[in-house]
Amino acid sequence: MTVSPVTQKAPGWLALVGAGPGARDLLTVRALQRLRQADTVFYDRLVDEEVLELAPPATKRVFVGKHVGAHAWPQDRINTVIVAEALKGRRVVRLKSGDPSIFGRAAEELAAARAAGINAEIIPGVTAACAAAAQTSLPLTERGVSDTLVLTTARCKAGDPLPDCARHAKPGTTIVFYMSVGQASRVRDGLLRLGMPPSTPVTIAVDVSKPGARTVFCNISALPETLGQHEISGCATIVITYPKNRSGQISPKTTRSC
Template identity: 50%
Template sequence: MSLDPTLLAAGLPATGHICLVGAGPGAADLLTLRAVRRLAEADVVFYDRLVEPEVVAMAGPRAETVFVGKEVGLHSWPQEKIDAAIVAAALAGKRVVRLKSGDPSVFGRACEEIEAARAAGLPVEIVPGVTAASAAAAQMLRPLTERGQTDRLVIATATCRPGEQPQRLAASLTPGTTLALYMAMHRLHLIRDELLADGIAPDTAIDIVSGAETRRQRMLATRLECVCEDVAAAGIGNPAIVFIRIAKPALAAGLAETARLAAG
């Protein structure tokens, strides 16, 4: 159930509702105007682990803020508990903001919360945010797609549900592709070995941006064959986006010829 446009024009309804708000990658000034407005209107804000304190502080002065962050191996707030909490608050007549890092629709578990709201007969809205891949690329001053080089963008996660077999990433790396990998750092050794075994060139360029748009931001440019060693030496960890680019063959051949002529 989405919110009626007339209600949005006049402000959110007085009865309880749930709004999934994208907090972006970190910096508070990357929030949309609508996200800022929803935070100011909220009675209660449930926020994730990766949401920066400056963003949580944008909630209205009377709003209750509830931390519902999850970490690997720590499940004091499993998804079912979060669903129940936001639904209970909205059924009590509160304006609920579910504040998620990045964009709620990109690996943000939005489906479960939307279904929980619908099952309870509650109005629900998504306010999109800047996803980490966009913020990371912007910090590198390198577009996600580049005319003549990469005209295909694939966003994927390297983490899957328990019992599921991770997808073979090499199938996504057709020439002209930028692959942006979320939640990949804990599997970086396996990803490297898999890609090399599947024929991806050892000197394939890899860029990693950790903590994009936060005070903890780090960037690393490396190659597939030595990515794990370089990451360890640089002390780069989660949260991070791993970019793998495969240029079109014509461009790659042209660059090689240019290098040959320059060397000769």
């Protein structure tokens, strides 16, 4: 998309607001403020209806969600409509599930807004990794077990080679995989190839903070089969902790069963 730069700021503004994992009481106070100020809200597929209800009744709501393999709203089109709306002098909220800065295409939307002279900001949200840790009561880091946290994905931009997400696997690391259910076999094979023990525990958090939330446990060796057994095919966060003991070596922790 090409937007001609302007020398003065447009009267409208754009806020990229993190809606969190689903539950509306996990929104930040600032996110709530921006929603209540909004003239127009452009929202994603995973944003809960209860969150949208926090905007004033007169606020225009526009669905710009994407489904895997069916992008009725490609990113360039989204950039165009949010910029056009703000240039009309409207207060625009781009409502994204989780946190806008984590796999949320925020950089592209900010660049489009700034090229058009629009005041733009990011309002952080509770990301899936943190929400999954809260749902399962399993910390993402723990002294003597895991001192490094990696957020990654096994998916990529269409046309690009699939990312080598397994490269981060080292003792003392917790790896959280976003949008990776469909690549579970590749994730498992890559981690095992790098030396991760087959018994390494995996936590699968499904529909985090939503009414249908559930948690499934398994070993890394059984990850694809476990996802299939529990019919998990959509929104799920995969958390793998590769522990170490006090000497810095792999800890022989007991693994939970599926």
